[in-house]
Amino acid sequence: MPLSAGPRAVTARLMLPMIPGAGRVDDAAVLFVGRRILAAGPRRQVLRGFAGPVEDLGDAVLVPGLIxxxxxxxxxxxGGRSPRGAGFPAWAVWLSGQDLSPPSADVLAAAVRQMAATxxxxxxxxxxxxxPAVVAALAAEGLSGLVCHEWFGFRRFPAGDPPPVLPPALEAAVRPAAGVRAAPSGHALYSTSPENLLRAREACRGLGAPFCLHLAETAGEVELLATGTGELAALLLGRLLPRGYRPPGRSPVAEALSLGLLGPDTLAVHAVWLSGADRRILADTGTVVCLCPRSNRHIGVGTADAPALLAAGVPLxxxxxxLASNDDLDLWNEVRALLADHPDFPGQALLPALTATPARLLGRDRELGLLAPGAVGGYAVVPPDLAGRLA
Ligand SMILES: [Zn+2]
Incomplete structure (x- = not known):
């Protein structure tokens, strides 16, 4: 959507405002400046007395800007260089051999523009x-965000003198006024010590931010935590995992629960390898799951059982x-992949997953993930091939 200075409006056949209790709006209009919504609702009501530019999007379905x-x-x-479908160890070995220095500002800007354009x-x-460069790239394109500094490794720190949970340069770079904040996160149970994960999680609570953790992404992770063996163990034992590592002897979800890492303010990413008991734990704790179907396919780790997660009541x-495990940053392609994997998945459950649920997780459900006056996430247009499934 254009980020021009003055108020503009769009009209469309249908709008799904994603406001609890509010239904769909036929013959709708959204009045906005940049990504700030001034009004959204029935066209005649919204455009009464408005003399600025109006673009008619015809048969389009308008939804809140996605997260x-x-x-x-x-x-x-x-992008475009990683092995496809070779499994997680091969992908991780490939990644560790890459130049992982920060990308140029141009590369970051292009990636964020791709997000915005879709x-x-x-x-x-x-x-x-x-x-800091990610904060700047998001803010420059007018995107809201949470930039998570990931804790990784089993390094112990002096009890009385732990390092700050956020690098000072990141703390100095955050732009709360522009809607871009920062918080620590944890990489995964197999890569980061329980002490470091807990410290990051506690710091997130203090900041009012969600705690993100890669969880149950691969069968190797399940096997490593259960028995200390398997393909991930072969890759990590003696390298990342400390000498004398003892597996907890339970599933990743059960281990995360026992460490106190789950809850409605935790975002468990991937959740591919779950038992029914794991899904119940996630549902009972209110833990939010982020599905990444195309990344899972690209790396070759399996397919998350999205219908079973939905049926268990896990927020998605x-x-x-x-881009190291995906072709682009277009969330609509994530929807297409999920629906291809699970043709019977109820499409109506996907719009909340793209809008209201992550907005609530961020503690920003009055300004993101909805089309209402005061919201700052703008609007998105559902691609025509998906409109019938999602709306
Ligand atoms: Zn990730």
Whole structure:
């Protein structure tokens, strides 16, 4: 959507405002400046007395600007080169051999522009090397976001002198007024010590931010935590995992529960390898799951059982993951992949996953993920091939 200075309006056949209790609006209009919504509702009502430019989008379906609940913008320079379908160990070995220095501002700007051009208005982005540049790239394009500084590794820190949970440069770079904030996150149970994960999680609570964690992405992760063996163990034991590592002997979800890492303010990313008991734990704790269907397919880790998660009552989000494991950052393509994997998945459950659920997770459900006066996420247009499934 244009980021021009003056108020503009669009009209369309249908609008789904994603406001609790509010239904769909036929013959709708949205009045906005940049991504700030001034009014949204029935066309005749919204446009009464408005003399500015109006664009008629015809048969379009308008929804709130989308939120990409899992990206790694700092990996945007690695697009098109990673192995496909070779499994997680091969992908991780490939990644560790790449130049992981922060991408140029141009590369980051192009990645964020791609998000914006495909209807994304906010992102929960995870990284450890380029936080300040990611904040700047998001803010420059007018996207809201949470830039997560990822804790990784089993390093112990002096009890009385732990390092700050956020790098000072990232803390100095955040732009709360522009809607871009920062928080720590944890990488995964197999890569980061319980102490470091808990410290990051507690810091998130203090900041009022969600705690993000890759969880149950691969069968190897399940096997490593259960028995200390398998393909991920072969890759990590003696390297990342400390000498004398003892597996907890339970599933990733059960281990995350026992460590106190789950809850409605936790975003568990991937959740591919779950038992029924795991799904019940996620539902009972209110833990939000971010599905990344195309990344899972690209790396070759399996397919998350989205219908079973939905049926269990687990709140869902969608994320693209990074260009190191995906072809683009277009969330609509994530929807297409999920529906291809699960043709019977109820499409109406996907719009909340793209809007209201991640907005609530961010604690910003009055300004993101809805089309209402005061919202700052703009609007998105449902692609015609998806309109019948989602609306
Ligand atoms: Zn990730």
């Amino acid at each position: 990409n609940a899992h990206s790694h913008l700092e990996l945007s320079g690695l 209807g994304t208005a906010g992102a929960i982005d995870v990284g450890s090397r380029a936080g 989000c969608l994320g693209t993951d990074s």
